[in-house]
Amino acid sequence: MAEPAIRDPITFEVVKNALASVADEMAVTVVRTAHSQVVRDSLDFSTAICDAHGRLVAQGLCLPLHLGSIPDAMAMLLRKYAGDIHPQDVFILNDPEEGGMHLPDIFLFKPIFQDNQLLGFAVCVAHYPDIGGRTAGGNAVDSTEIYQEGLQIPLLKLYHGGRRDEALFSILKKNVRIPDIVMGDLSAQMAACHIGEEGYLRLVGRYGIEGLQNLIDEILDYTERMLRAELGKFPVGTYSFEDYIDDDGFGSGPITICVSLTFSEDSLVADFTGTSPQVRSALNATVSITKSAVYTALKCVVPSTILSNDGFYRPIQVMVPRGTILNPTHPAARAARGLTAFRTVDTILGALYQVLPSRIGAAGEGGATMISIGGERLDDTPFVFVDFLCGGWGGRPHQDGIDGASNIAANLSNVPVEEVELYQPVQVEEYGFVRDTGGAGKFRGCLSVARQIRFLEQEGILHIRSDRRRFPPYGLDRGQHGTSSWNILNPGPDQEALPTHVTRPIVHGDVLRHMTAGGGGFGDPLHRDPRLVLQDVLDEKISREHALREYGVVVTEAFDVDDERTLRERVRRRAAC
């Protein structure tokens, strides 16, 4: 073990926790004051404290995929506004070219001053339910240029020394479909920055400007040291993996995400060479979210005592060739980049599995499906319904997958059915698991989750962003892949299977059924404990036929395991392969 480089371990520990709790306090403020369901229930936002150099010091992390979101934007701010950052300024940004991610994600930065000396920044990024553009919700996959996706906000001052930029406010208000909610969320972000500023200044008051900066330096170095030590435990070498997105919605065919992870003594290089070129639709990502995907996957396999801050980034190099879907050129559309980021995490975890076969599980549902319906009510008031549908986790080396859980890359919640029905022009007809959909394995993958909604207004535009039909979630170590995801319009004899990416009008009475993909299984299904298979049959998570076909387990009509026939069946199948 390295010699302790911490001068005063006690103060160090106290300040480390205090900084984290300032960022957490900011996050709590957002949740409690935000107006849109996306922010509130999906926790699609993050808060952070950065030091005067713009280095991330503590993150109030809600969405793992935001892990790397802030540094690039922060760096741009310091470059663009060098010498022009003043007390009570507030900066706003959503432009991906200047460090943003996609247009619905709005960043707010509040510089923190004491006696005219810049000490740091309180930062908050949140996903807005609408940012204008050609479709409500700003998530459409079938946009081909960023200009279609809504209002682009370059890094600008929203407040100049405490004075509102009325022009900017009125442009923002004018360009969104639901200005009240957008303004409500903006004030929630403002409140969070205010809380962050206060908390940081309290620490400055206690430890002094220089004292606090020294402690922050130590905290960042400590994180770097911890991570390097951890990386040193991984076997040196290069590990590659590929995973796929079905299609860009314009018939591109399979899109490859390819990563090579190279572990050397105390560092990691993640190289995405081999990834498909940028696409015509809005699935294009950014380097910042690709970095986030790397950090997210890595955080899953290192101890939780290693914090999310600037020190964490230092031992990691992420290489993303320009012109690929992960690093596209202007004016690429990017609204649906979330899907690409989910797949990037699946890909990195697949590569990590080769290094840590006893830690990493099979693929989960592949990320939340986004369904939105927008339009106008009979009284001309607009509505925007945005719903994220989660499935669950794939089978793991020592545990089953999880039925009904948010993806490891985004800790989303669901919106209660009763609130959907109260506020939106839809009735929910079903929300539950679909039998026989989890990938078979010694440890079963999660079941598909179905949500079926009936549209109650006269007309609206339906958007769906989904995937994992052609390339369902992978199994590992002889586990089977899960089932494909589906979008069905008007289920029944005349039902229509919609593609994975949809933009189309719907009318009163139309019924949409989405089924998420089933998770991949882990390990040989013939090694699954027959008692666990029986439990799944009793819970109607799998059928008796599925038990026999996939697991070689004979469940009798009286719902017992026939041990003898099961044994024979399993011996026969093993001999066959």
Next chain:
Amino acid sequence: MRLDSFRVGVDIGGTFTDIIMHGSDGSLRQLKVPSTPSRFEQAIIQGLQHLLHDANGRPGMLSTVTHGTTIATNTILEGRGAVTALLTTQGFRDVLELGRLRYPVLHDLSWEKLKPLVPRRYRLEVAERINANGEIERAPDLDQVTALVVTLRQQGIQSIAVCFINSYANPHNEKRVAEWLRAKFPDLHVSASFEILPEIKEYERTSTTVVNAYIHQIIDGYLGNLERELRSLGIECPLLMMQSNGGLVDAKTARSKPVQLVESGPAAGVTAACFLARKLDLPNVIAFDMGGTTAKASLVESGQPFEAPEYEVGGGMNTRRSLMKGNGYTVRVPSIDIAEVGAGGGSVVWIDDGNAPHVGPHSAGAVPGPACYGHGGTLPTLTDAAVVLGFLNPESLAGGTQKIHQALAVDVISKQVAEPLHLSLLEAAYGVYTIAVANMSSVIRAVSSERGRDPRDFVLMAFGGAGPLHAVEMARSFEMPTVIVPISPGLFSTMGLLMANIQYHSIRSYAARAELDAEVIEAAFTDMEACTLHDLEVMGYRPDHVRLGRFADMRYAGQSYELKIPVPSHPLTHRDLRQLRNQFGLEYERTYGHQTPDQQTEIVNLRLRATCSPPDARSSDVFGEREELPPNTPEITRDAYFGPDVGVLATPILSRWHLQSKPRPGPLIVEDMDATTLVPPHSRAYQDSFGNIVIQIG
């Protein structure tokens, strides 16, 4: 005053049962006995007999028995509830298991979601539907329901929960099914969601109803036995139960809605703090309760506790943080807002790979306990550090019942903390103490600054076995000026049982979208008031003794967190509603730092609270004025270490009764039977006329 009656408080925990008996003459008797988990009521009965004998009293002299218990919580934690089924609306069988999808810890690939209390095989769908406007789209087919339940009974189902979509808007379908089942299967318990929680959000309502159905049998059986045993002893007085919100209900109500007892245990301590705050006329208090494994904090304003609308049970620590969902079974029942952190006397000290020290959240527990207890503990704990520092008595604690081995404490702190950190023994021990104080500050923050309250405006009231040892440094770190340590800090929680009021709550869902209509709201409140007063009168509480409080859960349109705003009790007018909106805006600003007056507000629920005093409340004043003579022992000193800036000081050791009304400067160590109070340098302590230690900081 004559001794002609007693009030009794009984607090059952998993390990110990605490009983206190307060006589009408002001006498206070207390007893701690091991709990008897197979028949919890036995420890109570034996303890009561013992105390009555000791006081020369008769069973007929008991005027009330007030009871707090962790049995409901433990039933869930240990999975000992009834075999329970759930009837849902067609299409919604999996609402309970899906939950809200969120995981409590990020980046944990081995997370295990809690198994639902009702497995999928016992969750069955009924073809029925109410829409969001409360209109019946499809009535339930009762023959289908019968067929389902007959099958379930054959599978051994003992209890059944019913929760249909939109039943908050119109309970008709749910009510029909529940009534039908109760008539048809009289020996089957039925919990219907419209009776348990008539509020929007299907998962929260389902989960709460299921928890009620799951624990019903155990609580009903236990309280039935207890009532019977009390009667056979000749005790005929009312048995009152402490609910999660700190109010009392009669045992009959508690038996039908046991879900309200889930947080019964910790509520009593806060109730005591509320009472003492009123007694001392302190408008702003933070109650701080620290024991062997956890530290808890809660806000007490104007002598009233702060309520949390929901919490999760069965999943470890509860900081009541909105971001920490997914860790337990959701119970949406108003409870006292208590923030909790895994820090107590038994918290284990450890060093991570980066050579940074941590305290907790793992605890050495009761067995083996801290190393210095000499029961085989080999890991350094916070208590060991306190012994090394000289804060705790180096020979024994708890009036001699717990022996202390100072050498063992020195050994673990020096080898496992000081050496790896390259610190001296005392520096290391003081570091452990400092980190523990810093860790616990999260609970203070959760109930103060995160609620928009400035902790500097609050007095810290410290109790529990370890609270008084850490309170002053905690207070100092928040610049709180005053700490109060009540008498018998270790038994303070149990005493809360004697101070609680009877409290009944009712709730009506108010269609959130609708315009606020003063007449409709007034009619709903009037109806709720009439029902409640009638119920209470049946129980023997005269309407003119009942205090009624009206509240509305309000939010800005589209938000999903509400604030509870008091509503005037006179017939409501349009002007009152405007006033209500203003008040909401003010409370919102107070909590979140801003308000948006042009934004539309909505009411989600109407709530009514009815309170009255329990019988024989005149003797409830446990914290009367008192003066006891200090023990006639010479004052001694002990070396104690107060950090690198101060160093080692010869610190006077005394009893609480040695303190006078004139402040005496620290350092001082005050040793009570059940707790040790640390008065560090730069603070002063005195005794007030009620026997409380008051410490002024700075």
